[in-house]
Amino acid sequence: MGIMCSLNQISLIKYMLKTLERPIIKRFNETDWEFINPESYDNEIVADEFWKAVEILDYDDKRAEDVFKKLIEKYPFYIDAYVHLSIAFRNQKKTFESLLTAEKAYNISRECLPKEFNSKKHKIIWSWLENRPFLRAYLNYALESIEHKNYEIAISVLKDILNFNENDNQGIRYTLLETYLKLKNFDKAKKIIKKYKDDFSIEFKFGEVALAVLDGNTKKADILLKEAIQTNNFFIDEIKKEKHIKPAPYRIPGEPFFDAGIPIGSVQQAYEYWSRNKDLYKNKKIIEYFKYK
Structure with a gap:
């Protein structure tokens, strides 16, 4: 005991x-x-x-x-x-x-x-x-x-x-924005874009274009697109693809085996952003809009 x-x-x-x-x-x-x-x-x-x-x-x-x-x-x-x-x-x-x-x-x-x-x-x-x-x-x-x-x-x-x-x-705001888009809670998505109106990123700029297209406001979308393209000019082509294939990793010249991450404005960034938000960018209305851009 x-x-x-x-x-x-x-x-x-x-x-x-x-x-x-x-x-x-x-x-x-x-x-x-x-x-x-x-x-x-x-x-x-x-x-x-x-x-x-x-x-x-x-x-x-x-x-x-x-x-x-x-x-x-x-x-x-x-x-x-x-x-x-x-x-x-x-x-x-x-x-x-x-x-x-x-x-x-x-x-x-x-x-x-x-x-x-x-x-x-x-x-x-x-x-x-x-x-x-x-x-x-x-x-x-x-x-x-x-x-x-x-x-x-x-x-x-x-x-x-x-x-x-x-x-x-x-970068919590990016994850929060993408979560609202997954839920199709577009009002909340617009609010967070407005809160960070000076954010110059592929997530916010192309996200704002997509929301304008869904609202049927193509004139606003056209204006926003001019700025969005400056964040990544590969993304429009990524949306229009029928088959999306992950690109090879970005390599620094002279370093063929070193994965250098995902540079801003790169084809790798365009694919990764599309992949995270593919449910949104598979929307026929959005695809049709970008097909003519």
Whole structure:
């Protein structure tokens, strides 16, 4: 009996110690709040292990998965480890595990917010490095929710991020706009375009053209199109294609094996944007409009 009590006490102590390893968020000034991670994993040794695993994502996702799992086993409230474990799962098509892990990271992050935190006036800004895991956790959960067609959850989370970080360093407005377009909630889509009226991107400029076409306002669409083409002059051809084939990765001259991402204004960007919004751009009314441009 005495041994059992001792074992229970030890388990309780271990649990309490783990609970103390939760990150906390504190007010930095009148409006800004900052995350503070526990010393147990806020150090160079753990950070080096974590970032080495991040570097092999997309190349050796199973090995990255194993590293993130070990980190989480040691540090159960390590938000960024959960976020990147979710990505490792997603890359391996483990969709159920990816969603659950993303939700876990989101819940840990959300539970860090104290009662006195007022989302209408308090901010968690991206420029504070310690806040980035929190903001990444929210975005990753929103992306997973979209992947699983839980659009209302995604919209709610995306709006929260914009409230936390108005500068929108993560490009939340683009994901939010595309989500409204998926839902055919064109009024909300117009409102977000109006809110970011100075945004000069393929998403906003061609999105505004498409909405004008759907409204039957071709004169407005023609005016908007002149500016939209400046963001990407390959996109009109992409819309008109009967068969859409993903282009080869963009390569830097002299670096034939280095994937240089998706440059703005490139054929790769035109395809990726079409692919994310193909339900919208398969609309016959929109296709017919662009066929004559």
